[in-house]
Amino acid sequence: MRRAIAKIIFLFTVLAYFIPAAQANEEDQKAFALAKQNACLGCHAIDKKIVGPSFQMIAQKYKSDSNAQAFLKNKIAKGGAGSWGVVPMPANAKLSATDLTLLTSWILRGAPQQN
Incomplete structure (x- = not known):
């Protein structure tokens, strides 16, 4: 009986570890696709400065x-300059509040790359 309980606890522990990781990976993929679709990657890279700072530098x-x-949701939606130099970031007003939350959460976690 104790062995069966130990196995069940082990299985739940394993599932508890992998399910959030799978969800995070899915969200990371969605955020990366969103950044790509909205031309963010034209000026920003994950790990190096292009025109603007890297997402890892922002994080x-x-x-x-x-x-x-x-702050970042507002900056993405309205654009602006001054946080990282004189080159202005164009506004991206067409992004929904949900998309802005997904994108900024991903950036603030250092823009983990999808597998």
């Missing part, structure tokens, strides 16, 4: 900022 800069997600 590092805002890692301790509790208002970072709201």
